[in-house]
Amino acid sequence: xxxxxxxxxxxxxxxxxxxxxxxxxxxxxxxxxxxxxxxxxxxxxxxxxxxxxxxxxxxxxxxxxxxxxxxxxxxxxxxxxxxxxxxxxxxxxxxxxxxxxxxxxxxxxxxxxxxxxxxxxxxxxxxxxxxxxxxxxxxxxxxxxxxxxxxxxxxxxxxxxxxxxxxxxxxxxxxxxxxxxxxxxxxxxxxxxxxxxxxxxxxxxxxxxxxxxxxxxxxxxxxxxxxxxxxxxxxxxxxxxxxxxxxxxxxxxxxxx
Amino acid sequence: xxxxxxxxxxxxxxxxxxxxxxxxxxxxxxxxxxxxxxxxxxxxxxxxxxxxxxxxxxxxxxxxxxxxxxxxxxxxxxxxxxxxxxxxxxxxxxxxxxxxxxxxxxxxxxxxxxxxxxxxxxxxxxxxxxxxxxxxxxxxxxxxxxxxxxxxxxxxxxxxxxxxxxxxxxxxxxxxxxxxxxxxxxxxxxxxxxxxxxxxxxxxxxxxxxxxxxxxxxxxxxxxxxxxxxxxxxxxxxxxxxxxxxxxxxxxxxxxxxxxxxxxxxxxxxxxxxxx
Numbered sequence: 018x019x020x021x022x023x024x025x026x027x028x029x030x031x032x033x034x035x036x037x038x039x040x041x042x043x044x045x046x047x048x049x050x051x052x053x054x055x056x057x058x059x060x061x062x063x064x065x066x067x068x069x070x071x072x073x074x075x076x077x078x079x080x081x082x083x084x085x086x087x088x089x090x091x092x093x094x095x096x097x098x099x100x101x102x103x104x105x106x107x108x109x110x111x112x113x114x115x116x117x118x119x120x121x122x123x124x125x126x127x128x129x130x131x132x133x134x135x136x137x138x139x140x141x142x143x144x145x146x147x148x149x150x151x152x153x154x155x156x157x158x159x160x161x162x163x164x165x166x167x168x169x170x171x172x173x174x175x176x177x178x179x180x181x182x183x184x185x186x187x188x189x190x191x192x193x194x195x196x197x198x199x200x201x202x203x204x205x206x207x208x209x210x211x212x213x214x215x216x217x218x219x220x221x222x223x224x225x226x227x228x229x230x231x232x233x234x235x236x237x238x239x240x241x242x243x244x245x246x247x248x249x250x251x252x253x254x255x256x257x258x259x260x261x262x263x264x265x266x267x268x269x270x271x272x273x274x
Numbered sequence: 275x276x277x278x279x280x281x282x283x284x285x286x287x288x289x290x291x292x293x294x295x296x297x298x299x300x301x302x303x304x305x306x307x308x309x310x311x312x313x314x315x316x317x318x319x320x321x322x323x324x325x326x327x328x329x330x331x332x333x334x335x336x337x338x339x340x341x342x343x344x345x346x347x348x349x350x351x352x353x354x355x356x357x358x359x360x361x362x363x364x365x366x367x368x369x370x371x372x373x374x375x376x377x378x379x380x381x382x383x384x385x386x387x388x389x390x391x392x393x394x395x396x397x398x399x400x401x402x403x404x405x406x407x408x409x410x411x412x413x414x415x416x417x418x419x420x421x422x423x424x425x426x427x428x429x430x431x432x433x434x435x436x437x438x439x440x441x442x443x444x445x446x447x448x449x450x451x452x453x454x455x456x457x458x459x460x461x462x463x464x465x466x467x468x469x470x471x472x473x474x475x476x477x478x479x480x481x482x483x484x485x486x487x488x489x490x491x492x493x494x495x496x497x498x499x500x501x502x503x504x505x506x507x508x509x510x511x512x513x514x515x516x517x518x519x520x521x522x523x524x525x526x527x528x529x530x531x532x533x534x535x536x537x538x539x540x541x542x543x544x545x546x547x548x549x550x
Contacts, residue, residue, distance in 0.1 A: 023377030027363065034365035118361045122421055125325050125355040126378045127347040271345050274327070 020128055024136040032144060037106055044102050045148040049155025052092035056083050057163055085164035086238055089172070092156045093235035096179050099152055100186055103145060107187075108203045110137055111194035120274045130270050138191055138262070145183050153180075174244050175234040182231035185254050186211070188261035195269040228254040278303045278352075278429050278459045279324065284333035285483075286319055293319050295483035296333070301429075301476070306455045308470035309463040311480035317463035318358065320480070321433050325355055338428055351379065354427035354458070358434045360418030364407035368399055368417055371406065372424055379425040393420045397450055412443035419450055423458070430454060432462040436469050448473050 032038040060083055063070075081087075114120045124130065153176050160166055186207070193206035211229060218224035230250040236242040279301040286294040293316045301307045311317050322328045324335055329344035336342070337349040362371055369390055376386045394400040397416040402409075406417065415435060422430055432451065436444040444466075451460055452473045464470060470477055477494060479487040507513040520527060 019380060020378050023374050027366075027374050030370070031363065031365060118357060118359070119363060121327070121357055122355070122360065122362070122375070122418075123378060124347065125327070125350050125353065126375060126421075126425070127350040128378045129347065130345075 021132045021136060024123075024128070024133060025139060028136050028140040032140065038144060038147075041103065041106060041144060041148045042151060045099060045152035046155055048095055048099055049152045050159065052095060052156045053088040053159035053163060055091045056088040059083070083164075085160050085166055085168045088156065088160040088164065089169055089175075089238055090235055092153075093175070093179070093232075096152075097232055099148065100183055103148065103183065104186060104190055104207055105204065107141055107190060108194075108207070109200045110141070110190075112198060112200045112203055115198055115272075115274055118274075124274060130272075131266050134191065134195070134266055134269050138187070141187050141190075142184065145187060146180075149180050149183060169238050170240040171237040171244055175237050178231040178234035178247060181251070181254060182228060185228050185231075185258050185261075188258040188265075192261040192265040192268075195265040195272060225249050226253045228257065276303050277301060278338060279461070280336040281320070281324070282334045282336070284320070284323060284335065285331045286316075286323060286328065287331055288319075292483055294323075294330075297480075297483065297485060298333075299478055299485045299488060301459060301461055303428075303459055304455070305459055305476045306451070306474045307459070307461045308474035308477045309461055309480065310467065310470055310477060311463070311465065313465060315480045316483055317480060318433055321355075321431050321461075321463065324431060325350060325353065351425075352428045354422030354425065354430045356415075356418045356422045356430070356432040356435055359438065360414055360421070362406045362414065362417065362421075365405060367403050367405055368394060368420070369403055371417070372421060375421045375424050381425060389424065393424055396420070396423070396453070398446070412439055412446070415439060415443070415447055416450070419447065419454070423454055427458055430458050430460045432460065434463055434465075436464060436466060444469065 120133065123133065157166060157172075166172055189207050189210055190203065193203045193210075197203040197206055214227045214229040218227045218229060224230060225246070226249050228250060230247065231254070234247070237244050237247075277300040281297055281299050284294050284297045285292070297316075297320065309317055309320070319328065323330050324337065324342060326342050326344050326347060326349065334341060338352045340349050340352075342349045366374070372390045372393065373386060376389065381389060391400065397420045399413065399416055399420065402413065406414070409417065415438070419432075419435070422432070430451075435451070436447050439447060448469060451462065454460060455473070462469075462474075471491070475491050477487075477489060477491065478485050505516070507516065517527070517530075
């Protein structure tokens with residue numbers, strides 16, 4: 018327990034002193050503001066440019082009524098960016114340690130490798146949770162201020178779906194980090210798996226089972242799609258998450274560092 | 275004899291190239307063991323095998339009577355390890371780093387602070403509590419020794435601890451190792467032979483994957499002093515006279531060379547330090 022605590026403390030200190038936490042938090046606040054801001058400003062922009070557009074023969078563009086739903090639609094359009102920023106920032110969590118040899122001192126002191134992995138995983142989960150909650154809450158508060166969140170159905174459910182997609186991605190990142198030796202190989206493996214999920218999702222029957230379905234959770238907001246449709250994908254996501262972590266531990270224990 | 279380390283018939287290949295071939299040797303407790311070999315002779319590989327970082331193709335290793343198994347760290351609690359180029363988390367201060375080490379090796383809580391202070395004083399870093407990022411190579415090497423000695427290991431393994439340092443830094447590191455050897459067994463690898471002569475009492479020479487020679491420094495002295503002497507004169511004139519005298523007796527001198535450490539002496543003199 019003392020070993021685990023010590024390494025978690027080290028990982029946590031790293032978040033602060035290397036400014037990782039600060040950067041991801043700034044990105045989440047900015048993205049949180051951007052969604053309602055874009056929803057609010059688009060009609061204003063169109064209005065301002067209406068004359069110019071008419072002169073060029075572009076007319077009759079109808080900007081629909083902007084509601085809380087528009088704001089949330091913007092949110093889900095941008096949210097994969099937050100996941101990508103997170104993955105890029107944490108793709109070096111293990112590989113920089115492999116390359117610099119910083120884990121050698123730790124491991125040769127009798128530190129269990131499983132505990133190293135668990136420490137990193139826990140800290141990444143906490144950072145993801147903080148970043149996502151801040152991002153979601155910022156959009157929620159602004160949307161509530163300008164419009165009314167109660168117009169949107171299943172608001173929290175949709176938010177949770179993207180959140181667990183982030184958790185799943187961290188599992189994938191951990192597995193990739195136990196396999197790859199460089200930052201780039203970790204990104205390729207993680208990105209590759211997500212890309213394969215997207216490609217398989219072309220087949221509608223298969224799409225129902227893909228963890229990437231979570232990123233499309235915006236469809237439940239207007240009530241046209243039932244939340245019950247997500248059961249299968251959640252089950253697959255949970256199972257593959259556990260497999261990623263178990264696999265990562267097994268590989269990491271025999272990893273040449 | 276009581277051995278802290280026994281290596282029995284270890285072989286290890288990398289991609290078809292045999293690095294270690296049936297290597298066998300033992301290191302007695304409370305000795306300073308110089309592990310000598312050319313670059314690429316397999317010194318680092320041997321050390322990583324002892325630490326369980328590599329899996330041997332064949333053979334067994336025992337540390338403090340316990341078998342080393344790859345990937346697991348059971349025997350590492352007896353070992354302090356100083357890698358050739360020790361790397362740390364640059365955003366930490368030495369005390370913070372050593373505290374992390376202390377918690378990993380489970381040093382009793384009430385001893386941690388005093389132990390860290392003691393070890394930092396030993397390696398001469400007690401006044402440098404800034405982030406490790408700004409440390410020089412020599413300072414990192416000293417911090418490396420500090421982290422290796424922190425848990426008072428029975429066996430200290432140093433991989434070329436002096437190779438990357440200037441003569442002054444080398445002397446300091448050797449002095450620290452020498453003083454550490456009062457409490458622990460030290461194995462250190464090097465290709466700098468004068469370092470071995472300075473602090474070791476046992477030597478093993480690794481060549482082509484095997485231990486080509488092993489013995490005590492006394493034995494080294496006995497073998498090499500058969501025919502050669504080192505004579506120092508007060509001046510060059512005296513030296514020339516002596517050589518003339520030898521020649522006049524028809525004695526053949528097969529080899530005459532300047533003393534190795536001349537430059538080192540000069541360097542120490544110039545920067546105002548006495549040689550040991």
